[in-house]
Amino acid sequence: MPELPSGAATPMSLVDALRAVAGLPPKARASFCWGRCVRGTYAPSDQAKEITKSRSLTMPCRVLARFSADCGIANAVGTDxxxxxxxSFRLGSGNQRSEILTQSAPVHFARTSDQMLAFLQAHMPGPDGKPDMAQVAAFSAAxxxxQRQASYLAANPxxxxxxxxxxxxxxxxxxxNARGETRFIKFKVMPVGQERRPAEDAVKSTGLWRDLEARIAARDVRFSVMVLLDRPGDPVMDVTIRWPDEDGREAVRLGTIVITGTEPSxxxxxxxxxxxxxAEGIGHPPDEIFAARRAAYVISRTRRR
Known part of the structure; x- marks a missing residue:
C-alpha cells in the first residue's frame, strides 16, 4: 500500500494519475471524459439577490453546459x-461569468491533494489491467x-x-450579497418535473445520451439551481463530509436553467x-481540493490541445 505522500501532489501529478488509472489517451479529459455539450437559458428568481450580488446568478443569461459521466474505463463503448x-455550466458572460461544476454525489473522494494522489496510486491497474484489491482494501481501511463518495452512490444510485x-x-x-453580507453556500441542482425515475429497461434501450437528446428535443430538460445555506460550525475545508442535516436544511432557489439544444463538443x-x-459575489472555496482542481483543469485543457 502506498504511503500518503507529504506535499507530493501537484496539479500535473493528479492529472497524470487520473489518466493512468482510467487508461485514457493523452488528449482525453482527465475526468468526466464522456460528455455532451448543450446550450440553454437561465432565469434568476426573486431570491437570488438576497444570497449574492453576482450578476452571473442574478441576471437572465444564456447557458453553455456539459453533461458528463465518469467511467474510468478507456475503451468503454457506452456509459450506462x-x-x-x-x-458543468457557465452563467453570464465576459468578466461577469461563473462556471459551476456539480456531480451526482454530495462529497468528493479525497480531503487533500496528497490523499487524492495516494488514492489514485492505490487504484492504479497492474500488468493484468486490474488494481491490486488487497492494496485498495488496505488503503481504504487506513x-x-x-469511501464516502462510493458509499453514497451505492446507497443512492x-x-x-x-x-x-x-x-x-x-x-x-x-x-x-449587495448589503455586503457573506455566508457560505453549497450548490444543489435539481431536475424540475422529473421526480419519477425512468424505468431501467427504458434506459438500457436508449442509453444516456440518446435519452438526453430526446428529452432536449421535447423541451423537457429543466433544473432549479438551489443553494444550501450554512450554519455556524459547518465544515468548509473538508469536501469528504456533508453539512449536518444537509438534506433537510433550508435551501434557496437562485434560478432555473432550461436546456434548449445541443452544441458541438x-x-x-x-x-x-x-x-x-x-463573477464578483461568489468567492473561491477555501478547501485544498478546489485549489488543486482549478489548476488541474488548465493543465488538462492545455494537454488536450
Whole structure:
C-alpha cells in the first residue's frame, strides 16, 4: 500500500494519475471524459439577490453546459454502467461569468491533494489491467473518508437519465450579497418535473445520451439551481463530509436553467469550465481540493490541445 505522500501532489501529478488509472489517451479529459455539450437559458428568481450580488446568478443569461459521466474505463463503448455523473455550466458572460461544476454525489473522494494522489496510486491497474484489491482494501481501511463518495452512490444510485439526476457542488462557496453580507453556500441542482425515475429497461434501450437528446428535443430538460445555506460550525475545508442535516436544511432557489439544444463538443472544450472563473459575489472555496482542481483543469485543457 502506498504511503500518503507529504506535499507530493501537484496539479500535473493528479492529472497524470487520473489518466493512468482510467487508461485514457493523452488528449482525453482527465475526468468526466464522456460528455455532451448543450446550450440553454437561465432565469434568476426573486431570491437570488438576497444570497449574492453576482450578476452571473442574478441576471437572465444564456447557458453553455456539459453533461458528463465518469467511467474510468478507456475503451468503454457506452456509459450506462457509470455511477458518477457531472453537470458543468457557465452563467453570464465576459468578466461577469461563473462556471459551476456539480456531480451526482454530495462529497468528493479525497480531503487533500496528497490523499487524492495516494488514492489514485492505490487504484492504479497492474500488468493484468486490474488494481491490486488487497492494496485498495488496505488503503481504504487506513483512509475511510475516501469511501464516502462510493458509499453514497451505492446507497443512492442516480437515475439513468441525466435529465432526472440531482447534481451537487461539493465545495462551500463564500457568497456576498449587495448589503455586503457573506455566508457560505453549497450548490444543489435539481431536475424540475422529473421526480419519477425512468424505468431501467427504458434506459438500457436508449442509453444516456440518446435519452438526453430526446428529452432536449421535447423541451423537457429543466433544473432549479438551489443553494444550501450554512450554519455556524459547518465544515468548509473538508469536501469528504456533508453539512449536518444537509438534506433537510433550508435551501434557496437562485434560478432555473432550461436546456434548449445541443452544441458541438468543441464549444465546451474551448470553455474548459474552470471552477476558478467566478463573477464578483461568489468567492473561491477555501478547501485544498478546489485549489488543486482549478489548476488541474488548465493543465488538462492545455494537454488536450
Amino acid at each position: 454502467g457509470c455511477s458518477l455523473r457531472g453537470f 483512509n475511510p473518508e475516501t 442516480p437515475p439513468a437519465s441525466l435529465a432526472c439526476t440531482t447534481y451537487w457542488g461539493v465545495h462551500a462557496f463564500p457568497a456576498t 468543441e464549444a465546451c472544450d474551448a470553455a474548459v469550465f474552470n471552477p476558478a472563473n467566478l
